[in-house]
Amino acid sequence: MSRALGWLMLAAALAIPQVSGSSAWLTFWITTLLFAYLGQAWNVLAGYGGQFSFGHAAFFGTGAYIAAILQVRYGVNPWIAGLGGVAGGGIVGAAIGWVSFRYGLRGSYFALVTLAFAEVFRVLANAVAITGGGQGLLIPLKPGVEHFQFVDRASFYYLLVALVVSGVLIARWLEASRFGAWLVAVRENEDAARALGIRVFRVKLAAIALSAAMAGTAGVVYAQLFLYLDAGVAYGGHVSVEALLGPIVGGLGTALGPVVGAILLHGLGEAAKGVVGATPGLNLVLYGVVLVIMLRFLPNGVVGWLKRWGQR
Amino acid sequence: MLVAEGLTKRFGGLLAVSDASVTVAKGAIVGLIGPNGAGKTTLFAMIAGFHRPDAGRVTFQGEDITGLAPEEICRRGLVRTFQLVQPFAGLTVRENIAIGAHLRHPGRTAALEAAERVAERVGLGAELTKPAADLTIAGRKRLELARALATEPTLILLDEVMAGLNPTEIAEIIPVVQGIRAGGVTVLLIEHVMQAVMSLAEDVFVLNQGRMIAHGAPADLVRDPQVIEAYLGHGAAERLAGAHG
Numbered sequence: 001m002s003r004a005l006g007w008l009m010l011a012a013a014l015a016i017p018q019v020s021g022s023s024a025w026l027t028f029w030i031t032t033l034l035f036a037y038l039g040q041a042w043n044v045l046a047g048y049g050g051q052f053s054f055g056h057a058a059f060f061g062t063g064a065y066i067a068a069i070l071q072v073r074y075g076v077n078p079w080i081a082g083l084g085g086v087a088g089g090g091i092v093g094a095a096i097g098w099v100s101f102r103y104g105l106r107g108s109y110f111a112l113v114t115l116a117f118a119e120v121f122r123v124l125a126n127a128v129a130i131t132g133g134g135q136g137l138l139i140p141l142k143p144g145v146e147h148f149q150f151v152d153r154a155s156f157y158y159l160l161v162a163l164v165v166s167g168v169l170i171a172r173w174l175e176a177s178r179f180g181a182w183l184v185a186v187r188e189n190e191d192a193a194r195a196l197g198i199r200v201f202r203v204k205l206a207a208i209a210l211s212a213a214m215a216g217t218a219g220v221v222y223a224q225l226f227l228y229l230d231a232g233v234a235y236g237g238h239v240s241v242e243a244l245l246g247p248i249v250g251g252l253g254t255a256l257g258p259v260v261g262a263i264l265l266h267g268l269g270e271a272a273k274g275v276v277g278a279t280p281g282l283n284l285v286l287y288g289v290v291l292v293i294m295l296r297f298l299p300n301g302v303v304g305w306l307k308r309w310g311q312r
Numbered sequence: 313m314l315v316a317e318g319l320t321k322r323f324g325g326l327l328a329v330s331d332a333s334v335t336v337a338k339g340a341i342v343g344l345i346g347p348n349g350a351g352k353t354t355l356f357a358m359i360a361g362f363h364r365p366d367a368g369r370v371t372f373q374g375e376d377i378t379g380l381a382p383e384e385i386c387r388r389g390l391v392r393t394f395q396l397v398q399p400f401a402g403l404t405v406r407e408n409i410a411i412g413a414h415l416r417h418p419g420r421t422a423a424l425e426a427a428e429r430v431a432e433r434v435g436l437g438a439e440l441t442k443p444a445a446d447l448t449i450a451g452r453k454r455l456e457l458a459r460a461l462a463t464e465p466t467l468i469l470l471d472e473v474m475a476g477l478n479p480t481e482i483a484e485i486i487p488v489v490q491g492i493r494a495g496g497v498t499v500l501l502i503e504h505v506m507q508a509v510m511s512l513a514e515d516v517f518v519l520n521q522g523r524m525i526a527h528g529a530p531a532d533l534v535r536d537p538q539v540i541e542a543y544l545g546h547g548a549a550e551r552l553a554g555a556h557g
């Protein structure tokens with residue numbers, strides 16, 4: 001059932017550039033898929049592991065900044081710099097996870113700590129010289145695959161399709177592996193998990209490192225896509241909110257939920273722009289309304305609801 | 313195989329367990345009984361690593377395991393169940409048991425197969441695909457048992473697996489516990505249902521107000537005046553003796 005949905009979505013994704021090659025159309029899909037992948041990163045930790053982070057911007061921004069700084073300041077090849085960004089995101093995630101989980105922070109305490117870390121990073125990125133401070137950091141335009149920049153939007157689009165597919169495969173692996181089973185056990189009941197020999201701390205640490213490395217990957221791609229970063233863009237609260245809204249709307253702890261959620265939210269945001277014009281902040285109002293409606297009527301998200309409906 | 317000596321646990325001003333010792337021989341079914349609030353569950357929690365004892369020592373298969381984390385103790389082959397059952401409510405029965413089985417079976421398929429075998433042993437074979445949340449109390453108790461068994465322990469601590477069950481359900485679960493021992497797993501059980509302890513255990517410890525007040529064969533204990541008074545109140549032993557005499 002959800003497998004069929006997955007194949008259907010992949011087929012649709014490959015057809016999208018055939019529908020129209022216009023830059024606006026493709027940019028819409030590129031950003032949607034980027035946030036779908038970021039949502040998947042959050043879903044690994046929160047959907048499967050039950051650890052609700054409100055600060056995935058910390059990992060996203062770190063990935064973006066490391067990739068940009070390495071190539072702009074040190075002349076590193078953007079692909080290598082990108083790998084550095086992925087690793088940097090993962091390391092920051094592991095460090096925040098180590099501090100939080102070692103001291104047994106759960107639930108809203110964990111959420112608050114991650115939120116605080118993301119804010120600290122935002123303030124720091126605004127203050128230090130290496131990030132370009134308030135002026136931000138511009139990645140020079142050097143079109144070419146070897147520079148991780150693509151002349152045509154369609155190439156970038158296919159890259160993002162591949163990225164999102166890899167995210168779904170990671171989620172599917174969680175559903176079919178021992179590590180995933182342990183992670184779900186930790187989400188459901190930590191004491192019972194420990195009684196069954198699960199090293200809860202290690203499992204949570206591995207989950208946040210994986211999730212943060214994925215969020216860092218999204219940050220790297222963001223930097224290469226827009227070629228500009230500042231503290232608000234990289235570490236802003238809206239990044240953390242984007243990361244969690246998609247999976248909640250689409251279906252927590254499901255492989256396709258973050259993708260479905262991101263498409264619904266961004267589609268809705270665009271539709272609203274068409275109706276009332278591009279009032280800044282309107283999409284956030286809309287997101288809030290959608291979230292309230294979802295939690296009231298479809299607490300398991302769209303994919304969760306489809307699954308239940310399919311079982312009947 | 314298990315020796316717990318002089319275990320003591322304080323919660324603030326309350327002395328929950330005081331200088332309690334338990335020995336369990338390999339291959340036995342040993343009972344731990346006592347009135348409500350005697351400290352039985354606290355004693356279990358100290359043995360299984362959920363509470364660090366304030367004093368005393370726990371030795372399992374010759375190794376000092378005092379103060380180890382529960383997951384490390386479980387990995388050594390000593391597993392506990394919870395009196396207040398703790399199912400992974402969002403998962404099916406099979407998935408619940410497989411999480412226990414994963415400790416010894418890294419592969420998903422192997423773990424699921426092991427889970428099915430364990431489910432058969434405890435009588436959950438027909439409910440594999442049910443969500444754990446939909447099970448009856450008796451079903452949840454069996455699930456608790458199955459998950460623990462799936463970790464392939466050498467010693468299992470059962471905390472009131474019969475509490476809340478009706479007489480028919482109790483009669484059904486007694487052979488399951490006997491089957492566990494027959495399968496080579498030593499059993500230490502806390503139980504309120506006296507009939508069950510008497511028919512299962514060959515060796516029984518009695519805990520009252522945190523202290524171990526008696527130890528022996530069940531048939532002897534039911535005649536022990538101290539034990540009778542712990543359960544039925546002061547003077548009960550004499551009255552009973554009168555009634556029987």
